[in-house]
Amino acid sequence: MILATGLYRASHLVAGIVAVAQHQRGRPVAWAALGVVLVTSLLVFGTARSRGWFGTWPPVADTVAVGCVMPFVVFAGGARHPADMAWVMLLGGSASSVAAVAFTRRAAVYGVVAALALTHAAGYRLTGADMAVIAGNLNSVVASAVLAGVFWWYLRRQGSLLDAATAQALAAESQRARYVERIAHHRALHDTVLATLTTIASGRVDANAPLVRERCASEAAYLRRLVQQHADGEPAPGTAAALEGAVRSAESLGLRVSAQYHGLPEIPAHAAAALADAVTEALNNVLRHAGTGHAYVTAAREDGRDRVVVTVVDQGVGFYLEDVAKGLGLRCSVRARMREAGGAAEVDSACGEGTRIELSWPA
Structure with missing residues (x-):
């Protein structure tokens, strides 16, 4: 006008x-x-x-x-x-x-x-x-x-x-995303928790066997994360699902992961994928180098901003930061991946004091 x-x-x-x-x-x-x-x-x-x-x-x-x-x-x-x-x-x-x-x-x-x-x-x-x-x-x-x-x-x-049409389209997309997430959780529960409970109930395995107890602990941790996601409101399905995939992948290799998600904002698919891949590599490093079987993952929205901050912490043997440049894992699979997606990665470690990796998007 x-x-x-x-x-x-x-x-x-x-x-x-x-x-x-x-x-x-x-x-x-x-x-x-x-x-x-x-x-x-x-x-x-x-x-x-x-x-x-x-x-x-x-x-x-x-x-x-x-x-x-x-x-x-x-x-x-x-x-x-x-x-x-x-x-x-x-x-x-x-x-x-x-x-x-x-x-x-x-x-x-x-x-x-x-x-x-x-x-x-x-x-x-x-x-x-x-x-x-x-x-x-x-x-x-x-x-x-x-x-x-x-x-x-x-x-x-x-x-x-x-504006009304846009709001209606966003609501429909949000509903579709929630439905897809719910179906994915149903399938995961069917393939894991329900299968484990059914096997124990049938009496074909010893419920006190170490492997069975380890599997039950892993699936209990998954259920706790699932409950926490919905208790915190409506996290972004793509972000939460991507991070959960990285955690489940590490758990399938025998790593125990304590993960928490708090009010995650919705971020672009490429950024969610970069975060998940970086978390996967960080957890793989825990398995390979940290000398511990337990890692901690926390993902949350930064106060007042649509910014995701993910931390991966272990209490393992740690390393000298000057040695990072010699390896490809943190340099290429974590830092470079986050930088290419518009994010950032910070590493803090010392010998005997474990390692803390902070991933953020946007940078």
Whole structure:
């Protein structure tokens, strides 16, 4: 609307410049009036462009200076015929269009249009214009306000419909994502916890056997994470599922993982995949190098931001940080992967004090 009304004003300014240059070049008042209109127009539309909207005082100043005062200034400067006043009367149309868009109250718009109509009628009467000329000008002032108001109403209505459609699509996608996540959890429960319980209930295995107890502990940890995810609200299915896949992969190799997820925000798929792959590599390093069978994974939203921070901690043997550059795991599979996805990875370790890896997205 700023662009549309600005172009409308620009067309009137072009007509004014041509009219003054051709027929009133010897009248300093006409040139001064044209300069004031140019400055006022730049103020109104420049301010609107920088602020994102018209505000209140610039349109009021435009209405008073350009629409109501300028016709009498031009008349006082020697314009005694209707044709000499035509260029400044045109500006009333663009002034009324700005008012129709800028003012939210209809009473204010009606007041502006009425003031412009009375001013222009009085200005033309001073030059002895006939009723056809006056009626044509008043029609232009009123029609400009009506057309701008209708156009503005139509754009807002289309914007509301688009917002409603977008919200409906997001709700449908969110519901679909929750359904997919629920089905994935059902399948995982069927293949793990339910299968274990069914086997124990059938009596085909010894419930006190070390392997059975280890499997039960792993699946109990999975159930606790599942319950915690839903207790914390609605975490992003893609983020939570990706991290859970990395944890389950490490648990399948015999590593015990204590994982917690807290209010994860929804992040792009490539970022969730990068986090999961980095967590997988970090847990693999625990298996290979840490000398411990237990790791801790915590994933949470950073306070006040849609930023995910994941930490992988172990209480193993640790290492010297200067040796990291010699290995490909942390350098390529963790740091480089996070950097390519727009995230970051920090490693903190010391011999005999374990290792802490912090992954964040965005960086």
